[in-house]
Amino acid sequence: MADGGVDEDEKPVGELFGRLIDESKAYAKAELGLAKVTAEAKAQAAKKPALLGIAAFLFLQAAVVVLCITLALALATLIGPLAGGLIATIVALGIAAGLGLMAKKALESGQ
Numbered sequence: 735m736a737d738g739g740v741d742e743d744e745k746p747v748g749e750l751f752g753r754l755i756d757e758s759k760a761y762a763k764a765e766l767g768l769a770k771v772t773a774e775a776k777a778q779a780a781k782k783p784a785l786l787g788i789a790a791f792l793f794l795q796a797a798v799v800v801l802c803i804t805l806a807l808a809l810a811t812l813i814g815p816l817a818g819g820l821i822a823t824i825v826a827l828g829i830a831a832g833l834g835l836m837a838k839k840a841l842e843s844g845q
Contacts (some may be wrong), residue, residue: 802826 809818
């Protein structure tokens, strides 16, 4: 018997559903709080690798620019500065176009 002299099995259905709803709300809030904490921890853990990746990409981009300038300067000694610069630009644009076409094909094929 419970405190009020009512057996646990004899509680009204409305009271049982109310208790079920309250416990379900508490469970949902706890799960939501856990999900928030987990997401924040993952975001915090991904911050440093993301910054390092961005820095690596910027240095890669700088290296490609230096490579194009080096190609233009090397060609400038052979065919002149304007022609050397134009050829280096055309080579860079060709590589970019090829990579763009590869990306388009991969996107269309779903890979």
